[in-house]
Amino acid sequence: MKKLGLFVVVIALAVPFLWWPSISQARDGIALFSQYLGLGALIAMASSHLIATRWPGVEALFGPLDQSYRLHKWLGIGAMVAILLHDTIDAEMRGLGRETALVELAETLGEISLYGLLILVVITIATFVPYHLWKWTHRFIGIFFLFGAFHYLFILKPFKNGDPLGLYMAAVCIIGTLAYIWTSAPRGLRPRRPYEITRVTKEGNAVAVDMTSQGRPLRHQAGQFAFFRFSGAGLGEPHPFTISSAPADDGALRVTIAPLGDLTTRVSRNLAPGQAVQVDGPYGRFGRAKGPQIWIAAGVGITPFVALAQALAEDGPQVTLVYSVRDTNGAAHIAELQNLAASKANLSLVVWQTSELGRFSASALPDIVPDCTNRKALFCGPVQMRRALSSDLPKYGIAQKDFHFEEFEIRTGLGIRRFGRWLWDRHGQQILKEAQNNAH
Structure with a gap:
């Protein structure tokens, strides 16, 4: 902040x-x-x-x-x-x-x-x-x-x-x-941008929802998110989703939704062309780093990077996108990203399949990006993976200040469980070992 x-x-x-x-x-x-x-x-x-x-x-x-x-x-x-x-x-x-x-x-x-x-x-x-x-x-x-x-x-x-x-x-x-x-x-008294769904397509384990403006369009930058209220599907509660498309002249938007929770599961199952959408935004400043970059995405965390890849200019910085997926069959926008990487000389795509290579970690970066110490790292994905990268990236020359991410969590706890895990990892196991030795 x-x-x-x-x-x-x-x-x-x-x-x-x-x-x-x-x-x-x-x-x-x-x-x-x-x-x-x-x-x-x-x-x-x-x-x-x-x-x-x-x-x-x-x-x-x-x-x-x-x-x-x-x-x-x-x-x-x-x-x-x-x-x-x-x-x-x-x-x-x-x-x-x-x-x-x-x-x-x-x-x-x-x-x-x-x-x-x-x-x-x-x-x-x-x-x-x-x-x-x-x-x-x-x-x-x-x-x-x-x-x-x-x-x-x-x-x-x-x-x-x-x-x-x-x-x-x-x-x-x-x-x-x-x-x-x-x-x-009442929602009708607050400014919202009216949209209508034009297409819903399957993207691996997620669904991509394209929509067009029905009034004054939203103007966003690649990497931003907005709050979407899919009223046509009977889902009246606004929910934040990253916009997975670069800015368009006509204001058209796309969001990619993975069924990760109760609400997102219902959204992904109940959307269809012709339904109304109310959009509030845009928000966020993700993806505004300068200079050579490494983008690391896992699962549906690929969404901001799809928009950023679309918006990447020919004279823009050199970017390597590492996309961690279980397998390519369940990966959203994989074909689109491959086409973008083939058409842009400054964009390289590395698909890391965990089913074959195991979990992605910072230790793999020097082999993927030999000059990683001269780059900034942007991440979007699971919290545990983010914490591991945040801890390990400095070992490979990427300082904490050069590691950028968004904590896309409107609601969070106090971190008591995390503190408990840290305390156990730091002291608990040693105390248990000493107690066992004393017992013998």
Whole structure:
């Protein structure tokens, strides 16, 4: 994610402390800190809602959408931690005024917001909960933000809503509220590009879906993705797919869908020519590296590289595309890529069949690309393969900064399992071995 976006968030969280010296005079510092934790939670949640809008400028500020959504997730988790601490640490101060029915209502809504957000955050990081259920429950986060904003506005606090700090926080609440209203608005009120499916073809184990614009076309760059709502197939939930075709003058698009999960399986089985599609995008900045490159794809991760290969200019950089597949029968766009490699002098295609050669790893690169140390590496494929390449590529002269990928995961967990595996690999096996030796 971009450092500029992180800097903006840090500054937004730090601004309330400008008024700490004047507000803290003769007041309980611990209680005041608890109230400031509540302010920080509102700021983090409003920032998270802002990222979720996908408004123009969000990627420019926070980075490509895959990275912005990681910040979105951690802002939500950070807000939840701040709210829990705010609830645990007594924030009540004496001499702030008389409690009224409105104040009591604000306190009640604050409690509801706390427990509601806690449940939703747990559902978010518990990735075993089905995507469609998580997506449905995720909409309530904004409602609990509104409860939190009401709680802030009407509880007793050591400053007035009309004070500079009060006006700043009111602006935060307004931004968060507008962002929530935007993301929750009926789909017909949000800008979408109308398309119609013209062809659905089998591509190995996947299906390629061609579509043409029925209005103002989408303008994208090779390597980008968009959100597609295949309403004609009764699949109303938008889902991100990489655009597997280079930009066309008429705005025609193609996506390639592999049946990897419940939703993608239903999509691949229920699409047909003539069905309507609503498109939101484009997003992402994948494939904008300069100089000689190595493209590494596995499975349906080939999709951005098909578009990039189509768009590769004759005077463009030298590129070697390594396509890892189980076998060529199940490989999507294999014939198309072979034709592109045959017609472009600066594009080389290496098809790595794991059924014959085993899993592809960084150790194979020097034999495939002798000058790999002078190239940047772009990857799209399974997470485990990405992590292995990220760890091993520096051994063969490709630095971490020259390894580019997109984390195409709108929803992720906390990484607890990954941390557990790392801990076991680093210490667990050695401890077990020492215990076995001591037993003998």
